[in-house]
């Protein structure tokens with residue numbers, strides 16, 4: 629068995645679906661373990677993969693741990709098998725804690741975001757030398773590329789990455805909702821305002837692949853025009869510093885949660 633998924637919630641299922649759609653692994657090389665055996669069998673039938681129990685992980689090459697961080701403590705002793713490489717997506721669980729709990733340094737810490745559900749995640753990866761030497765980091769990069777993009781990042785930047793990229797779908801959603809509210813305030817229907825907000829955010833994200841955000845801003849804002857008046861209102865309201873602070877606060881909170889273990 630090449631890979632066992634442990635925990636098939638929102639994230640585990642999204643990654644499994646990405647792996648199957650990209651044919652990264654054949655279904656017969658994939659096993660799944662959920663908390664409840666009947667649910668494991670039900671899901672295995674849906675996806676055409678192998679239903680397993682925790683003890684089967686012993687004979688797998690790798691396991692993806694996709695349970696909640698608070699569920700990990702109870703689970704760890706049923707997971708620690710020699711010769712298995714572990715890939716965790718649990719927020720705030722460090723490679724050090726993974727290695728201590730699982731009794732191996734073949735551990736990869738990954739941080740995807742909610743966009744994995746539509747295969748557009750920006751995923752950060754890190755792991756110690758042993759994980760690199762065993763090919764676990766390379767395997768994890770391939771795995772997460774089935775649900776978006778994957779980048780290696782030093783672990784000291786993981787809390788910052790969590791505070792910025794992993795939390796960003798929520799920040800951007802808040803901006804989108806407020807933008808739509810502005811449209812509604814000016815008389816546009818709620819339905820149209822939400823469509824326009826989504827279209828504009830997607831298009832701006834695409835433009836950022838070719839242009840720096842400052843260039844996009846300058847190109848839209850003509851002298852004495854509408855946009856520069858809108859921008860001035862945003863600056864007065866401190867939108868820039870609010871976003872700096874959001875990333876800073878979320879990073880600090882990630883650090884606190886990691887320290888609590």
Ligand SMILES: NC(=O)c1ccc[n+]([C@@H]2O[C@H](COP(=O)([O-])OP(=O)(O)OC[C@H]3O[C@@H](n4cnc5c(N)ncnc54)[C@H](OP(=O)(O)O)[C@@H]3O)[C@@H](O)[C@H]2O)c1
Nearest residue numbers: 635636637638639662663694695696697717718719740742
């Ligand atoms: N959601 C996000 O946007 C996001 C982003 C980045 C990282 N993450 C991380 O991804 C992980 C999963 O998140 P999620 O949103 O997918 O959570 P979730 O929907 O709660 O999924 C966790 C799944 O694991 C199952 N589980 C619990 N204990 C288990 C055990 N001992 N053996 C096998 N399966 C077990 C749970 O079953 P029960 O329901 O029966 O408990 C549940 O189906 C978390 O650690 C989170 O920090 C999430």
